[in-house]
Amino acid sequence: MTLLPDYQWITSEQLPRTHIIVIGRRGDNGEGSKTDILLYASDILPKHCCFSRHNDTRSTILRPSQSAMVTRNGEVLRKEVELSPGDVIGLGQRYLFLFKDPSAVTHKVTWTYPEYLGLCSLCRHYAQCHLTVNYERELEDRIVKEIIVTGTSNSKDIPAMTAAFLLCVCVQYSAVHFNISDLRRLLLLIASGVQSTMWVSHSENDLRRCSNLRELQPLSLEELISGLRPLVMWMSNSLELLYFIQHQLPLILDWRTRKEQGQDDEEREDEENSEEEKLARSLFTSVTITSLPLSHQVLYPILPGLLDCNPFRDNAEQHTPGLAARVLGSGRLRVPGEARRVLEVLTETRQLLQDCQLHLEISSQLLAYLFYFINASLFNTLMERGSEAGFYHWSRGVCIRANLDLLLDWALGAGPGLGQMALEYTHTLSSAVNLLATPRENLLQTSWASLRSDYPALSPAQLNHLLSLYSPASPCPHTWAPSAQEQAAAHRTAEILESFDTHHPLVLPGGGYQLQLRRAVTDSALRKQLDRLKEFISTLSDSNSIGDTTNGKPQVEKRKRETLLFSLFIILR
Structure with a gap:
């Protein structure tokens, strides 16, 4: 919506005392006799209000x-309201009217802007949005450090x-008020x-793992979640930053270019945007690489138990909480402790991803x-273990199949599309177990x-390995x-084992991100953190001002002493 340079006016004198004034658009059949005030925008209904x-x-x-876009002072109306003098009425996306009542003593406009990230969807004017900061370029280093320290905190009060x-608020402020070179410096910072921060967390996890190895103890689930939390949190934040820089920042720069009437070189701006995207993508990649291996350290020592435990024995643990229990119901199949521990790792990891809003x-x-x-x-x-x-044996294959199904049942209910991906990624194991x-x-x-x-997922070497060690052996070896x-x-033994290096790379989502321009920020806790950052910036500015004054004071005192000495010299002469 483009704000009109001057408001249209609606006065109470235009409203007959005994009639209703209808505002709308002429209908498709040309009928408009029942509309008192005609408007011509396409988003105005025949009877708009x-x-x-x-x-x-x-x-x-x-x-x-019903279904008409009507606002009063920036608030969308869904039911009738009483107007006050000075109310700003918006109809559709192209009309603004100011309501006046000549009988009233004063006329006060009380416009309420929604709190948006970036350019306001109503006014398209950056300076009128509440969710912004104001700082000097020299303070950027300390501001970024403060934000990163805040983001690394484990406090539950911090979203x-x-x-x-x-x-993102700092990036958009830099994009609007500073030079492009300053913006790139901020992104590098x-x-x-x-x-x-990620390398520090990763090093701490390495030290914890080495300590456990010295003590011959596997990494506990609690230690896993504690080590993963900062990595996943920064992965989540980096992904939002990446999307903001790739898709939202160009909108701000375009708005700035149009505001400056095309004085910037667009081609150069495209180059700058490309560099910024590469920088943001490398940031997300580095965080992802440090995050993936941690869960393996917990899973690796407990996975072999799935090959030995029997989910059909009477003394197996009864049920695991959550999805697996609902899937199993009250049948004879039970969840062994070995399978339960794997499910706990999966469940806690999934909960961590949700808590970090990945x-x-x-x-x-x-x-x-x-x-x-x-x-x-x-x-x-x-x-x-086939050489054992x-x-x-058939009985072992049945038990492993049941344990694997417990994991796949969990995946089917854990998230959209996860069940299908889990089936795809475990296809080789499923084929061997089947x-x-x-x-x-x-x-x-x-x-x-x-x-x-029947088992195309198994290579000739893998299939031959299973059949040659099958117990009891086939009485007709030529059959297999x-x-x-x-x-x-x-007989290529080098092709028996599976590689750990054939995983597909992460595919970045095309949508579904939280931080977007012209989207209202409803989380009051986020706005509280922004207010806290503003206070921090204010403190920095005040300390800088005091520092400048202090730094200038010795010079003033020196000049005073020089003046006094010069005066004494004149008197003595």
């Missing part, structure tokens, strides 16, 4: 029609998005500060990555060619003998 004045109370009522929100799509991809790790780790352990006498869980009578009747067709074409491939 009406004004009525009551003789007894001399009050004027504004009644919006997860505090750092991204405050840094932010990237350097966040990366330094984007839902990224959360699903990270949880899917855990299933990718589970697949490779468990499959390799399964292959290595009688390990590849083969072992096949009744021996059926397996003995199946040829090598049929097995290759590899075909002549695959003899060489079936």
Whole structure:
């Protein structure tokens, strides 16, 4: 909406005492006789709203029609309201009217601006938005450090998005008031500060892990969550920063260019934007790389238990809280302690991602990555333990299949799309387990060619490894003998184990971000943190002013002493 240079005026004298004034657009059939005031914008309804004045109370009522865009002092109206002199009435996106009552003594306009991040959706004017800061360029270093320290805090009173929100406010202020070179310096400052904080957290986790290794103790779940929290929190904030710089910052720079009437070189601005995007993307990548490996340290020592535990035994632990319990119901299948511990790691990790407000799509991809790790780790352990006498047996295959289903059932209810990704990432493990869980009578009747067709996820080497160590062995070894074409491939032992390096890279979401221009910020805790930052900036400004005064005082005193000495010299002469 473009604000008109001068308000249109509606006075109470225009409202007949016994009639209702209807404002609207001429209908498609050309009928407009029932509309008292015609407007011509496309977003005005044929009967958009009406004004009525009551003789007894001399009050004027504004009644919006259903689905009509009507505002009073910036507030959208859904029901009739009584007008006061000086009220600003908005109709659609193109009309503003100022209500006057000649019988009133004073006329006071009370316009309320919604609190938005960035350019206001009503006025398109940056300076009128409440969610902004005002600081000198020289204070940026200390401001960014303060924001990063605040964002790293584990206090429950500080929202997860505090750092991204405050840094975005600083970025948009720099984009509007400072030079482009200053904006790039700010982005570099932010990237350097966040990366330094991440490396400190990562080093602390390494020290904790080394300490546990010396004591021969695995990393506990509590230590995992404690170590992951700052990394996930900064991943969440960095993702919001990345989107803001890539998609929101160009809007601010475009607004600034139009405001300055195209004096800047657009081509150069595009180059600057490209550099800023690269900087933000590298920031998110570095945070992601340091975050992924931590969960493996907890999962790795407890996953092998899924190959040995029996979910059908009577003394198994009854039920695990949450989704797995609802899936199992009251049947004979129980959740063994080994499976429960894996589910606890998955559940606590998922809860952490939610607490840190990480984007839902990224959360699903990270949880899917855990299933990718589970697949490779468990499959390799399964292959290595095949040399144990009688390990590849039908009964063991059935138990492993039941335990794996517990994890996949959890994934189906943990988030949108996660179930399908978990099935995809555990396909190789599922194929091997399904083969072992096949009744021996059926397996003995199946040829090598049929097995290759039924289990395409298994390589010839992996399939041959499972069949050659299957217990009890086949009485007809030639039934499972590899075909002549695959003899060489079936005996390549280097291809038996799964690699940990074939995971798909994270795909950045195209939408669903929290910090966007012209979107109202409703979290009062975020606004509270902004107020606290403003107080911090005010303190810095005051201390700088005092410092300037103090620094200038010795010079003044020196000049006074010189003047006094010169006067004494004149008198003595």
